[in-house]
Amino acid sequence: MSELSRIGVAIDSELLKKFDDHIAMRGYTNRSEAFRDMIRDELVQKNWERPDSNVVGTVTLVYDHHVRMLNERLTDMQHDHHHNILSTLHVHLDHDNCLEVLVVRGKAEAVRKIADALISTKGVKHGRLTITTSGAEL
Ligand code: NI
Numbered sequence: 081m082s083e084l085s086r087i088g089v090a091i092d093s094e095l096l097k098k099f100d101d102h103i104a105m106r107g108y109t110n111r112s113e114a115f116r117d118m119i120r121d122e123l124v125q126k127n128w129e130r131p132d133s134n135v136v137g138t139v140t141l142v143y144d145h146h147v148r149m150l151n152e153r154l155t156d157m158q159h160d161h162h163h164n165i166l167s168t169l170h171v172h173l174d175h176d177n178c179l180e181v182l183v184v185r186g187k188a189e190a191v192r193k194i195a196d197a198l199i200s201t202k203g204v205k206h207g208r209l210t211i212t213t214s215g216a217e218l
Pocket of ligand 1: 177
């Protein structure tokens with residue numbers, strides 16, 4: 081980490097109260113760490129907005145494995161993009177439902193396309209791309 085800089089921020093008192101309540105509920109014990117995390121989150125989000133930036137994330141899928149050919153379709157898609165999918169976790173939630181978490185890496189545009197294709201596949205009940213960072217640039 082580089083050296084610390086101290087800054088002063090002018091902020092509306094009511095807004096600051098809301099911020100303090102919010103970060104207390106999130107478990108922060110001081111404003112500085114909450115502030116740093118919010119800045120990092122913004123920077124991670126911004127990185128994902130550039131199509132050619134290198135990104136890391138996870139795709140979460142919930143689906144009914146009884147839907148005809150769904151399992152095969154999802155697996156085929158993952159094999160087609162094996163360079164972007166680093167690992168897959170599969171959990172049999174109950175008799176019908178499966179949860180899959182895929183760790184994805186690559187160019188932002190490619191990773192988004194893969195996530196969209198998987199999530200929009202007929203039979204997938206819920207899906208979410210979670211964007212994060214390798215941490216190298218933060
Ligand atoms: Ni399963």
